[in-house]
Amino acid sequence: MSVRPRVLIHGASGRMGQVLLRLAAGRDDLHVVAAVSGRAPKQRVVDGVPYFGASELGGVPEFDVAIDFSLPEGFDVLLATCVKRKAALVSGTTGLDDGQRAALYAAAATIPVLWASNFSLGVAVLQDLVARAAALLPGWDCDIVESHHTRKVDAPSGTALTLGEAAAGQGADPHYASIRAGDIVGEHLVQFTGIGERVELVHRATNRDIFAGGALHVATRLPGRAPGRHTIADLLVSALA
């Protein structure tokens, strides 16, 4: 592996992909060698980065780590390519089905992988707070309300499900509600309701840079690590705390 990891951005034409490419261009601790979208792009090289369509994935240059913010439709081929190339995978794609999750975990036997429903430091802290609140408030109702822009395809959001798992792990029984409105980047409210009182824990993302910055940070640290399922807490929270 090169000291400065060679990075493939998967989902490059999307909202997240565009932010990843912009932020990556300003960093000297990694090097984007390929940008991949679903459809083959009209422009083949942009700012020195070669662009590819999903059907051309087999022909991309060598890379050390793929950063994937795309759609579940493209996940299987990307995962197989990472395994074949012995490259690490950082994925934030939500809405993966059970078979795709199983394939990701199986791939972790041979490559380092990190999937997270949310790459922001604030949500990592929120997850911890939710688990603690659930443990301290047995028997209280637990409701998770998530709000996103109208073009988000999956619901409840991956982050809401991750927060729900944190609560359920401490005995809560979370229920979910989803709002799709305007251009909301991402908001998550976790409320615990008892008789006569309510605790509300909330995170509001106002800018996609927080997710992209977290994913790029992780991508500089994952290549060269042992194969396995790495966590956002290991690679993001401990580094920034």
Ligand SMILES: NC(=O)c1ccc[n+]([C@@H]2O[C@H](COP(=O)([O-])OP(=O)(O)OC[C@H]3O[C@@H](n4cnc5c(N)ncnc54)[C@H](OP(=O)(O)O)[C@@H]3O)[C@@H](O)[C@H]2O)c1
């Ligand atoms: N974990 C986190 O922190 C976090 C934060 C934000 C978003 N997300 C998730 O990240 C994903 C992307 O979000 P977004 O808002 O950027 O979506 P988006 O704007 O719809 O972009 C989707 C991207 O995926 C590409 N794509 C579609 N089908 C593909 C295929 N078969 N193979 C390869 N690429 C394909 C699209 O290419 P074309 O334009 O050519 O179709 C586009 O580049 C979603 O799952 C979202 O929930 C996660």
